[in-house]
Amino acid sequence: MIQTIHVDNIYVQYDDQLMPKDVFDCFSSGFWQQQQKIIGSAQGRGTTWFVQLDRVQAALRHYRRGGLFAKIVSDHYFFINWGKTRSIAEFNLLEVLNQSGVNVPRPIAAKVQKKGFFYQADILSEKIPEAADLLDILQQRSLTIQEYQAIGLQIKKMHQAQVNHTDLNIHNILLDKTGKVWLIDFDKCYQQSSKNWQAANLERLLRSFNKELRKRAIKWQASDWQYLIAGYMA
Incomplete structure (x- = not known):
């Protein structure tokens, strides 16, 4: 079942059947390294970390900008509301597609941290093995x-x-x-x-x-x- 936690300036949405209890810690690669659950990584705009959960493999990604503007503001986005943030919007869209029978990665957890008029975002989604x-x-x-x-x-x-x-x-x-x-x-x-x-x-x-x-x-x-x-x- 999809759950939501909203504490102060942090908003988290997650699937309680796939997500471990440490829901706030799960967006840190250091947390997974301490757990010895890192199974790989990939380079793009930043590093995507692949981690082993109890039931599935997952990909942890921090949202970063591309293009010239990224040199000025690398990972901050203008905040409108929680639902329109990059990570929550992608989480919800993946859930819609899963419910519609489309083969897409299952969303596991998404986080938004609001900072004034801006926010930073992370998402943990299923990694398709092999x-x-x-x-x-x-x-x-x-x-x-x-x-x-x-x-x-x-x-x-x-x-x-x-x-x-x-x-x-x-x-x-x-x-x-x-x-x-x-x-x-x-x-x-x-x-x-x-x-x-x-x-x-x-x-x-x-x-x-x-x-x-x-x-x-x-x-x-x-x-x-x-x-x-x-x-x-x-």
Whole structure:
């Protein structure tokens, strides 16, 4: 069950079936290092820490800005209300997608710490074990027709949940060792009631395939796109 704790300037939302009791400590990588639960890390705008919980593996991420503005303000955002903060919004969207049957990481816990007119944010979400993104896979092999159709089906389910993935690209689609398709990275994504944005989502993904074909010579050809669309239309 999703629980909420609001103490002074700190707001935490968490799944009490996945989250350990130390809910306030869980957003510190040092806490997990002391517990000897760190199982890996990845570098992006900052360090994402992978930790082992009792029931699942999790990814701990601190929200950081990108672009030139990040050199001035790296991790502070203007506060409007708790629900519109980056971590709580992503947590809630992942919960909507899970309830809609879309294969996305389960949200585990999200934290917001308000500081005057600004806030900092962190999120702990499920890490999909033994999974690789499409870029890594397509540098090694071609996808099967069935895999493309499965990708199209997951995108369709996401669209049926009225979720606009504003950065849908081949980095944000995973295949695990069983061939299950996962969609990830829903920061700054949102639900949208109209349908005119759905084609733009697909066009963005198509541009991503073509970009990586030119840049890294991935094992993909234009005719593969029809299989993904077939899965989407099924």
